[in-house]
Amino acid sequence: MTPKIYWRLLQWDIQPMPWGRHTPDYVNFSSGIGYRF
Amino acid sequence: MKNYCIAVLLVLMAGFCFGQAPKSSLNVPTTDVYVGYITTSPDYGGGFFSYRFNGFEGAFSKGLTPHIALIASGTFSFGTNYSVKQFTGTVGGKYSFTTGRFRPYGTAQIGYAHQSSDGMYAGDHHPPLAPGTTDIEDGLTYRIGEAPTCR
Numbered sequence: 651m652t653p654k655i656y657w658r659l660l661q662w663d664i665q666p667m668p669w670g671r672h673t674p675d676y677v678n679f680s681s682g683i684g685y686r687f
Numbered sequence: 688m689k690n691y692c693i694a695v696l697l698v699l700m701a702g703f704c705f706g707q708a709p710k711s712s713l714n715v716p717t718t719d720v721y722v723g724y725i726t727t728s729p730d731y732g733g734g735f736f737s738y739r740f741n742g743f744e745g746a747f748s749k750g751l752t753p754h755i756a757l758i759a760s761g762t763f764s765f766g767t768n769y770s771v772k773q774f775t776g777t778v779g780g781k782y783s784f785t786t787g788r789f790r791p792y793g794t795a796q797i798g799y800a801h802q803s804s805d806g807m808y809a810g811d812h813h814p815p816l817a818p819g820t821t822d823i824e825d826g827l828t829y830r831i832g833e834a835p836t837c838r
Contacts, residue, residue, distance in 0.1 A: 656790075656837045658721060663832020667729070667773065668800035668824050675730045678762075680744050682723015684836065 653687035717750030727764050727773075740764035740771060748781055756781045758794055760830070770805040777830050793833040800828035 661680040727740040742764025750756040758781045765772045779796030802824045806817065 658723060658834055658836045659789075661723075661832060661834035663794070663830045665727075665775070665800075665828055665830045667775070668802065668826025668828050677728045677730075678725055678830070678832070679728075680723050680725040680834075682721060682744070684719055684721040686719045 653685070656684050656686060658682055658684050717756070719746075719748040719750075719756070721746040721748075725762055725764055727762075738766065738768070740766040740773065742773075754782055754784055756783070758796065760796060760798075771802065772804070773800065773802040775800045775828055775830075777828065779830075788837060789835045790837070791833065791835045795829070795831050797827070797829045799825070801825050 658681060661678075663678045665676045665678055666674065667676050722743070722745050725742050725744040727742070728736045729738055729740075742762060744760065744762045746758060746760040748756040748758035757778070759778045760776070762775045763773070775798060777796035777798030779794060779798075781792050781794040783790055783792035802822075804822050806820050806822070
């Protein structure tokens with residue numbers, strides 16, 4: 651593999667926020683640019 | 688003289704062979720940086736996507752093996768209603784593999800979260816508190832997720 655820029659298509663994750671106080675469920679979606687080297 | 692030439696030839700050939708040996712795995716990319724847009728949808732009782740924060744995410748990961756990496760992520764997002772602002776910083780592990788044009792991964796992270804809002808959060812996370820009331824929450828959080836990325 652060689653160093654390259656890539657596109658993170660669609661990141662998905664679940665996250666309570668903040669844990670230990672109140673715990674509603676959160677869903678995060680993210681998309682962006684990455685560089686691997 | 689003949690033996691001398693053969694010896695020199697052997698040494699030269701050995702040198703060429705070692706010179707063509709593959710380099711170590713230090714040349715394999717193991718470091719990954721990421722910046723992107725993030726949208727966060729909390730479930731405040733009205734179901735997901737009834738409220739939404741928008742913001743930015745940054746992440747840094749360092750491979751330990753071809754499939755396993757350590758990762759550190761940070762996010763900042765905000766909502767216009769009730770002036771919600773939140774920061775998170777998490778660290779954990781990432782597992783990825785290569786298939787065709789894509790490199791899917793899964794990650795599990797744990798860390799810190801901070802939220803502030805103007806009248807948004809009562810004890811059950813339902814608005815509103817008294818107008819102008821600032822609510823700040825700090826605590827432990829975690830993230831469990833996955834994504835496909837282009838190779």
